[in-house]
């Protein structure tokens with residue numbers, strides 16, 4: 001297996017509570033992985049560990065075989081890790097395309113003096129940045145809203161805008177935290193198709209999602225958590241038929 005990310009005996013404790021407990025698993029490059037589990041299972045804590053917001057109490061996380069311990073989220077972003085958040089993080093005083101360009105700036109690696117003097121290289125970089133952002137807006141189905149103000153965009157469009165912004169940093173591994181939350185059935189179906197296209201472009205996708213139909217439709221692999229531990233991992237079909245998973249979701253585990 002060609003793992004882009006590997007966790008070994010990962011634990012995160014808050015006081016006496018192990019929100020994530022002794023968790024080992026890996027994420028295969030190029031696939032769509034989902035992390036599911038009942039409320040309080042540890043999904044958000046796990047995402048926060050993997051994206052550098054929390055430091056593990058114990059255990060390790062390897063990103064392309066490199067230990068990520070102590071690396072801040074922005075450093076992980078430079079190593080190819082992107083994310084969207086459960087709650088929208090759109091900047092309302094910028095246009096839609098400027099929001100996407102913010103994501104792109106992570107890759108531009110600007111120096112202060114050339115930016116201050118508006119050197120030609122900087123101006124060319126700005127133009128390329130805008131073109132790339134526009135291309136990503138077309139890719140995410142927002143071609144008609146390039147110059148829109150976020151305040152006039154639908155919730156579904158703003159969720160796509162966040163995906164466009166995350167893609168602008170050219171991640172190798174993209175975490176999507178509840179991409180379908182708040183979307184209707186049609187919008188959920190469309191976001192599923194978009195996630196598939198993202199993966200087809202070679203980006204490994206990890207999603208935390210409560211919409212089971214979406215998870216089962218698009219995932220290559222599903223990790224099921226319960227009480228911070230791994231309850232099951234496998235194809236959508238295998239986890240759906242796992243009696244322990246069924247029991248956890250029905251409240252019997």
Ligand SMILES: Nc1ncnc2c1ncn2[C@@H]1O[C@H](COP(=O)(O)OP(=O)(O)OP(=O)(O)O)[C@@H](O)[C@H]1O
Nearest residue numbers: 014017018019037038039040041042043044045046
């Ligand atoms: N900052 C914190 N301080 C103390 N306890 C926490 C903290 N964050 C999470 N927990 C506890 O850790 C456990 C896992 O919580 P977490 O939010 O990761 O679960 P989740 O699977 O994301 O839940 P949900 O589906 O409801 O969002 C819960 O028992 C929660 O109360």
